[in-house]
Amino acid sequence: MQSATELHHLTIQAAQGLIEERQLSPVELTQAFLDRIEQRDDTLQAYITVLADDALSEARIAEAEITRGNYKGPLHGIPIALKDLYDTEGVRTTASSRLLADRVPSEDATTTARLKASGAILLGKLAMHEFALGGPDPTCGFPLPRNPWNIEYVPGGSSSGSGVAVAAGLCMASLGSCTGGSIRGPASHCGVVGLKPTYGLVSRYGVVPLAWTLDHCGPLTWSVEDSAFMLQVIAGHDPKDPTTSTRAVPDYSASIAHGIEGLRIGVPRHFFFRDDPRISKDTLAAVETALGVLEGLGASVVEIEVPMLEYSGAAHPVLMLSEAFSYHQKNLRDRPQDFGDMARSRFLMGGLFSSGDYVQAQRVRNVLNREFAQVLETVDLIASPTMSNPPGRFDEATSMGNSLRPSFTSPFNMTGMPAISVPCGFTPSGLPVGLQLAGRPFDEPTILRAAYAYQQATPWHTRRPNI
Amino acid sequence: MAGSDAISIDDFRLLVARTRLTLSDEQIEVLRPMYDHYARLTATLHGLDLGAEDLAVTFAPAVAPGHAVEG
Numbered sequence: 454m455q456s457a458t459e460l461h462h463l464t465i466q467a468a469q470g471l472i473e474e475r476q477l478s479p480v481e482l483t484q485a486f487l488d489r490i491e492q493r494d495d496t497l498q499a500y501i502t503v504l505a506d507d508a509l510s511e512a513r514i515a516e517a518e519i520t521r522g523n524y525k526g527p528l529h530g531i532p533i534a535l536k537d538l539y540d541t542e543g544v545r546t547t548a549s550s551r552l553l554a555d556r557v558p559s560e561d562a563t564t565t566a567r568l569k570a571s572g573a574i575l576l577g578k579l580a581m582h583e584f585a586l587g588g589p590d591p592t593c594g595f596p597l598p599r600n601p602w603n604i605e606y607v608p609g610g611s612s613s614g615s616g617v618a619v620a621a622g623l624c625m626a627s628l629g630s631c632t633g634g635s636i637r638g639p640a641s642h643c644g645v646v647g648l649k650p651t652y653g654l655v656s657r658y659g660v661v662p663l664a665w666t667l668d669h670c671g672p673l674t675w676s677v678e679d680s681a682f683m684l685q686v687i688a689g690h691d692p693k694d695p696t697t698s699t700r701a702v703p704d705y706s707a708s709i710a711h712g713i714e715g716l717r718i719g720v721p722r723h724f725f726f727r728d729d730p731r732i733s734k735d736t737l738a739a740v741e742t743a744l745g746v747l748e749g750l751g752a753s754v755v756e757i758e759v760p761m762l763e764y765s766g767a768a769h770p771v772l773m774l775s776e777a778f779s780y781h782q783k784n785l786r787d788r789p790q791d792f793g794d795m796a797r798s799r800f801l802m803g804g805l806f807s808s809g810d811y812v813q814a815q816r817v818r819n820v821l822n823r824e825f826a827q828v829l830e831t832v833d834l835i836a837s838p839t840m841s842n843p844p845g846r847f848d849e850a851t852s853m854g855n856s857l858r859p860s861f862t863s864p865f866n867m868t869g870m871p872a873i874s875v876p877c878g879f880t881p882s883g884l885p886v887g888l889q890l891a892g893r894p895f896d897e898p899t900i901l902r903a904a905y906a907y908q909q910a911t912p913w914h915t916r917r918p919n920i
Numbered sequence: 921m922a923g924s925d926a927i928s929i930d931d932f933r934l935l936v937a938r939t940r941l942t943l944s945d946e947q948i949e950v951l952r953p954m955y956d957h958y959a960r961l962t963a964t965l966h967g968l969d970l971g972a973e974d975l976a977v978t979f980a981p982a983v984a985p986g987h988a989v990e991g
Binding site for chain 2: 764766767768770771774782785786789794798799801802804805806809810813814816817820856857
């Protein structure tokens with residue numbers, strides 16, 4: 454049996470074999486993570502709620518099931534955590550907002566229920582930007598997660614706790630949610646893997662919304678194969694969410710190791726690599742090197758044009774904030790004092806757009822979608838930096854901070870295309886950088902295959918923060 | 921929302937009043953530069969000629985609440 458200091462560094466891929474062979478006890482594994490949370494979370498602030506007793510109880514049940522020969526699959530006995538906007542029956546779900554501080558759902562979100570049914574152990578609920586918007590706001594009344602690579606820096610958001618908890622070994626995997634980059638951003642800033650699946654692949658039933666046409670649910674993990682394990686469980690049609698697809702869910706692990714020989718990767722350099730003082734040269738250098746690695750693995754990297762990308766940064770906030778205002782307007786009028794300053798100001802902004810603004814933004818979205826569809830007839834994937842900059846300092850964070858820099862993630866929320874962020878290096882000051890790979894709708898297998906090939910050829914996913 | 925010049929405080933108060941929100945002077949002062957930032961962005965959207973074929977609002981009668989989307 455491995456020591457507790459090593460258990461929190463295991464990937465799901467490594468742990469699941471040990472659990473299935475009964476060389477590792479889910480109870481011991483869960484206790485190791487609870488100990489780790491006890492030791493580190495005062496500093497890192499990733500959790501809002503820790504479910505120590507429930508988790509140990511679930512772990513004992515998992516152990517008994519496995520001992521009886523009833524092994525359910527790769528997540529059986531694996532300790533995970535959820536962004537605190539996934540409903541959990543009988544467990545407070547706050548979205549990091551005073552408005553929901555006492556809200557206890559009577560039903561699980563569909564994703565929560567599917568993870569529980571897979572045998573995963575729920576360690577707790579993770580801190581986030583209030584209502585998945587804004588920033589690390591000291592006025593929201595909830596914990597503000599710290600980047601485990603350097604606690605003076607932000608971990609990205611809005612799934613901040615989801616990124617921190619995985620990176621720091623406070624859970625083996627987490628779920629985040631993503632409206633403009635809230636899974637890939639924390640993954641990039643925390644040096645882990647974050648997957649935004651295709652719009653409609655994963656149910657959003659029981660997940661507190663931000664913007665209905667842009668919201669996605671997905672996993673954050675240490676490795677690409679772990680991402681496939683998580684997606685396998687949460688993907689698929691949900692009668693409770695009419696936006697989910699009825700298409701069959703493939704085996705996401707089946708082709709993950711098949712390599713990328715002959716894969717065609719397009720890079721819209723005019724947008725992601727443009728000469729812009731708001732884009733970090735360190736980030737571009739790391740991603741440029743990553744593109745070379747992909748070529749070395751047999752892929753061809755070609756330059757492509759997606760002209761409407763230039764307008765995505767103008768259209769996305771109109772869509773997101775207008776829809777968010779629609780959802781929150783009653784509370785903005787009746788209980789404005791219960792919002793944190795950052796979220797309230799952004800939501801209020803959503804009320805100031807006109808209907809003409811919203812429709813024009815939707816039209817731009819249509820053109821962007823069409824341009825990507827045309828490009829994806831000639832290439833298999835789109836590659837770019839995940840974020841235009843490395844993490845910023847905590848004491849410099851503002852509600853508008855991200856809005857003033859180019860968003861490299863939100864175009865794929867607008868189109869609904871799947872996109873993943875994998876670690877691809879570090880800045881000279883030791884902060885992680887992410888490589889983003891996006892693909893055709895419902896072609897997660899190709900994205901996972903390319904991300905896995907890159908991961909296997911590089912050491913970045915083996916680096917752990919010294920916290 | 922359109923235009924690239926900073927909005928006057930009186931015009932901005934009128935705009936906020938249209939939303940039926942009650943904001944303090946301090947909140948209005950915080951919000952106004954944010955509005956100006958987004959006004960510049962939306963002006964670029966309205967400057968685009970997308971052509972009549974780029975329909976944004978679609979209606980698919982087969983897709984009703986509780987009715988699954990294909991694909």
